[in-house]
Amino acid sequence: MLSADKRFRYVYKPLIWIAALAPAALMIAAIFGVGPFELGAEPARKILHTCGKTALNLLLLTLCVTPLRQLAHQPNLQRLRRLLGLFAFFYASTHFVVYAWLDQGLDLRAIGEDIVKRPYITIGVLGLLLLIPLAVTSTQAMMRRLRRRWQTLHRLVYVVAILGVWHYYWQVKKDIREPLIYAGILALLLGYRVWRGPVRRRLEARRAARATSQSAPATAPERT
Numbered sequence: 001m002l003s004a005d006k007r008f009r010y011v012y013k014p015l016i017w018i019a020a021l022a023p024a025a026l027m028i029a030a031i032f033g034v035g036p037f038e039l040g041a042e043p044a045r046k047i048l049h050t051c052g053k054t055a056l057n058l059l060l061l062t063l064c065v066t067p068l069r070q071l072a073h074q075p076n077l078q079r080l081r082r083l084l085g086l087f088a089f090f091y092a093s094t095h096f097v098v099y100a101w102l103d104q105g106l107d108l109r110a111i112g113e114d115i116v117k118r119p120y121i122t123i124g125v126l127g128l129l130l131l132i133p134l135a136v137t138s139t140q141a142m143m144r145r146l147r148r149r150w151q152t153l154h155r156l157v158y159v160v161a162i163l164g165v166w167h168y169y170w171q172v173k174k175d176i177r178e179p180l181i182y183a184g185i186l187a188l189l190l191g192y193r194v195w196r197g198p199v200r201r202r203l204e205a206r207r208a209a210r211a212t213s214q215s216a217p218a219t220a221p222e223r224t
Contacts, residue, residue, distance in 0.1 A: 134160070
């Protein structure tokens with residue numbers, strides 16, 4: 001039977017690689033006219049949306065790691081978070097490259113004007129820019145170098161997730177049901193962290209103070 005370390009190294013990580021690269025492989029195959037993925041009448045837009053949605057899916061999966069680790073008491077799950085986050089950055093970057101290349105023809109002036117004029121693109125670009133320092137500092141060496149500042153920096157992932165869902169919501173013109181589902185999932189993930197963090201600590205502090213006050217009379221020395 002494989003140990004926990006070997007399961008994560010030889011089973012779980014390869015599965016994440018396969019699952020995360022599957023959308024890219026399907027899109028590449030579709031460009032050459034093979035596979036089940038269909039590009040439709042507007043292939044550039046289809047690729048653009050698929051990359052964006054895959055990035056958002058992986059970003060939310062990244063945020064799922066900590067709750068699953070805590071609830072399932074599986075500390076090794078945390079080792080998968082960096083890989084999911086890097087794949088989210090890969091698809092977010094590809095999303096922007098497809099937009100800049102296939103949609104704007106690499107016209108820097110047109111891209112700049114579009115970013116300024118369209119708020120949902122402004123928010124999307126801001127989210128991508130915030131992802132860059134997270135990807136650059138995702139190595140073990142950077143964790144050791146930054147120490148406590150590393151954790152503070154990587155809390156930006158919550159801002160990035162909010163911007164990603166916001167970008168998707170503003171981009172959709174009519175049917176907003178799917179963006180609202182993403183918003184609901186993100187609200188649950190962030191709400192769990194609020195409850196697990198300051199709210200839970202405050203409740204535990206109150207219980208401890210109450211228990212101390214109730215036991216104080218029984219343990220106080222008698223007056224003579």
